[in-house]
């Protein structure tokens with residue numbers, strides 16, 4: 001572990017004990033400038049972290065931690081193509097995919113930008129040809145539906161962005177299949193016409209069992225309806241493993257590559273974004289990249305005190321390590337961001353859910369928290385109970401647009417905004433026992449009854465939240481929002497001292513499932529497995545009528 005970081009964190013802990021506001025309600029009452037002091041802006045985005053228990057001294061302590069962990073130096077190393085993913089010996093360059101300035105970025109002495117631009121161009125031509133009907137299915141019919149088959153990073157980003165950008169859809173309908181559960185592909189293909197459907201097989205490695213299994217199912221569906229020779233006209237592929245794509249029998253002209261320096265969970269900007277591009281068009285996809293690039297430039301150049309991703313990262317680190325909060329809730333008051341929490345779960349937890357530091361030493365501090373969430377206002381009618389009154393405070397991250405895309409329903413947007421802002425205010429202010437009692441008495445309740453009920457209506461308050469406010473959820477704004485979170489995760493990882501770019505924990509799952517399949521199939525016995533696994537396999541096989549003893 002880095003000794004300088006340890007020291008800075010120890011100092012911050014002391015500072016926080018002495019100088020963090022004990023009551024945020026009082027801190028707001030004492031300082032009318034609190035919002036200005038603890039919020040930052042970039043373009044039309046406001047990051048408000050004033051409803052977190054920070055003070056100037058705490059923020060200074062956090063900047064000192066970031067400096068000790070060399071967040072800025074490591075950021076520069078990432079942008080310059082250094083192989084900062086040391087366990088896989090890879091550069092980390094999702095930022096090159098949206099490097100709209102075309103500033104050269106070298107990997108192993110070679111500028112990657114010409115290749116990035118060439119793939120983007122090929123995707124653009126293909127997407128526009130599908131959208132216009134220039135490229136058709138085997139029978140000459142226009143493509144009306146695309147089905148993206150992928151999982152993890154080859155699914156979550158495109159699904160999330162496709163839902164988020166619904167008002168911009170003017171191409172074929174986009175559907176997504178990820179789960180190996182046959183129900184997923186069966187339900188998706190039901191009602192689709194093979195003659196007007198294009199299947200995109202998206203897999204960085206082109207070996208992932210779920211994706212390959214679903215790809216073969218889709219292939220049979222096309223071939224069964226239109227004949228084997230039609231397959232080539234109804235498939236496209238996205239991968240880094242072009243040889244494996246060829247083996248599957250895909251048309252090279254419909255194969256879009258990317259590179260090992262793009263992590264799966266950072267790949268929506270690459271050819272993995274093809275279904276999004278087909279749905280919204282090349283130009284809006286370009287605006288999505290522009291938004292991310294704007295945040296990249298801001299992250300690269302803005303001083304820490306004004307740098308939104310760094311600030312969001314520092315507040316996240318503060319909540320995890322100093323305040324000891326084990327999770328954080330991401331609550332978009334923006335229905336079209338309904339899959340943003342799921343997307344963030346992979347981005348955040350696959351990146352920062354690590355137990356050893358960059359040198360392989362066991363961590364003696366926390367790494368990333370659990371990230372979870374659902375859109376507001378729905379969450380308010382469910383788990384907000386725990387957020388307001390539960391025993392474990394959970395920092396909340398709200399996000400909301402000033403304007404919706406439905407001018408005729410603007411009164412609903414105002415209601416949405418009011419709910420979002422009211423919730424963050426309530427988390428901060430709370431309601432004291434005295435206030436609860438007085439409210440009940442004012443409603444005409446008798447004194448004894450009011451005394452009995454009041455404790456149940458107390459809200460401790462002092463519960464932290466961050467609010468991210470933006471004008472409207474455009475492709476540009478979405479690109480910005482995702483990049484903001486990517487760099488937040490990066491910032492936190494540097495302070496945790498971990499490699500955010502490998503994922504050995506997830507890869508274990510791939511090995512284990514393959515190992516147990518012959519046992520479930522009855523081709524191997526359960527010897528060597530624990531009694532729970534063996535017992536469950538036996539019941540499964542009995543229920544499926546695959547063993548004699550029914």
Ligand SMILES: O=P(O)(O)OC[C@H]1O[C@H](O)[C@H](O)[C@@H](O)[C@@H]1O
Pocket residue numbers: 151152153154202203204205206207208211263264265350503506507
């Ligand atoms: O794109 P693929 O190679 O099919 O991988 C899909 C997913 O597989 C694994 O679960 C990895 O941990 C993820 O990061 C990846 O996104």
